[in-house]
Amino acid sequence: xxxxxxxxxxxxxxxxxxxxxxxxxxxxxxxxxxxxxxxxxxxxxxxxxxxxxxxxxxxxxxxxxxxxxxxxxxxxxxxxxxxxxxxxxxxxxxxxxxxxxxxxxxxxxxxxxxxxxxxxxxxxxxxxxxxxxxxxxxxxxxxxxxxxxxxxxxxxxxxxxxxxxxxxxxxxxxxxxxxxxxxxxxxxxxxxxxxxxxxxxxxxxxxxxxxxxxxxxxxxxxxxxxxxxxxxxxxxxxxxxxxxxxxxxxxxxxxxxxxxxxxxxxxxxxxxxxxxxxxxxxxxxxxxxxxxxxxxxxxxxxxxxxxxxxxxxxxxxxxxxxxxxxxxxxxxxxxxxxxxxxxxxxxxxxxxxxxxxxxxxxxxxxxxxxxxxxxxxxxxxxxxxxxx
Numbered sequence: 001x002x003x004x005x006x007x008x009x010x011x012x013x014x015x016x017x018x019x020x021x022x023x024x025x026x027x028x029x030x031x032x033x034x035x036x037x038x039x040x041x042x043x044x045x046x047x048x049x050x051x052x053x054x055x056x057x058x059x060x061x062x063x064x065x066x067x068x069x070x071x072x073x074x075x076x077x078x079x080x081x082x083x084x085x086x087x088x089x090x091x092x093x094x095x096x097x098x099x100x101x102x103x104x105x106x107x108x109x110x111x112x113x114x115x116x117x118x119x120x121x122x123x124x125x126x127x128x129x130x131x132x133x134x135x136x137x138x139x140x141x142x143x144x145x146x147x148x149x150x151x152x153x154x155x156x157x158x159x160x161x162x163x164x165x166x167x168x169x170x171x172x173x174x175x176x177x178x179x180x181x182x183x184x185x186x187x188x189x190x191x192x193x194x195x196x197x198x199x200x201x202x203x204x205x206x207x208x209x210x211x212x213x214x215x216x217x218x219x220x221x222x223x224x225x226x227x228x229x230x231x232x233x234x235x236x237x238x239x240x241x242x243x244x245x246x247x248x249x250x251x252x253x254x255x256x257x258x259x260x261x262x263x264x265x266x267x268x269x270x271x272x273x274x275x276x277x278x279x280x281x282x283x284x285x286x287x288x289x290x291x292x293x294x295x296x297x298x299x300x301x302x303x304x305x306x307x308x309x310x311x312x313x314x315x316x317x318x319x320x321x322x323x324x325x326x327x328x329x330x331x332x333x334x335x336x337x338x339x340x341x342x343x344x345x346x347x348x349x350x351x352x353x354x355x356x357x358x359x360x361x362x363x364x365x366x367x368x369x370x371x372x373x374x375x376x377x378x379x380x381x382x383x384x385x386x387x388x
Contacts, residue, residue, distance in 0.1 A: 006022075010048070015050055029055060040062060062085050104174050115129050116128070117153070120162040138194045161186035172196075187203065191203065210222050279303040280306075295310035314353050318377055319376050328380065332384060
């Protein structure tokens, strides 16, 4: 099992294996074993400093004055590890997701590489045409017509409030909004003018939520209204993903050796074109030893083309593949992912391999080969107690 593998790898200090289990197998970094020990505890106890630093950077818990935190500290095999634990600052998956939005907020606040300045009743706002255009059809149209070629846009309309305009930019850049109560109506007016229906709906829903809360708590007053997108809200990410795809240089080449590292960063920073480029590069690595691992990566990062290439290659070498433990494990895991799976329900990985086996049949000799390949696949399923 992956959990047992994680504990064993932490005792050995195998950073590469631990990285694989956490990043590609999604094993919980804070899982406990039957002795109430965590992966970090074993890494500390066995003196694996590099592994301790990696686990801390990827969300391992060791807060002071907690059972696990004190246990790791007093069990640590070296002073270097104890210092790392003392300097601990928790990093979670949600923190890593926030890195992207924090980056966009810094772009807005600091005006890094801005190419347009809006002046609203004497107050200046540095901005980026590409972000505004990607997030708002109104801004895209104005930047391509009335404001085209202008590095400074002066907005003199008396109903445009600079505080509301700043909040609007915050929303366009990060999906978040913080606005004082007295400026909510200004923000709603500006959102309507800029045809930001999502913002209008968010403002309406939030105002209703806050009003109900205030009504239920006599004596409570609201000074600032804040909007935060749900963790999986795709709107901002989808808008900027399109922008990032257009920015990818067509001549860019990637070697398979660096594709794994680039792929994780491309996924984090919304670069679908770069992810596909990584997929094409990883396809060059396909062989009997690597195909299952590459297939896992393709599923993890939702690279449909690479996933299909992997199952097509699996179909070609199925007679050898059925003898491998990693392939058997992949089939078992796929079966387990089918919700409420009945005995004869299909298994996606098996279905894809069958499709590629049967699609290659063109002659009578191909039929015999196909039947043999399907037979060995069925034998594997029977041997591990699966029927599909």
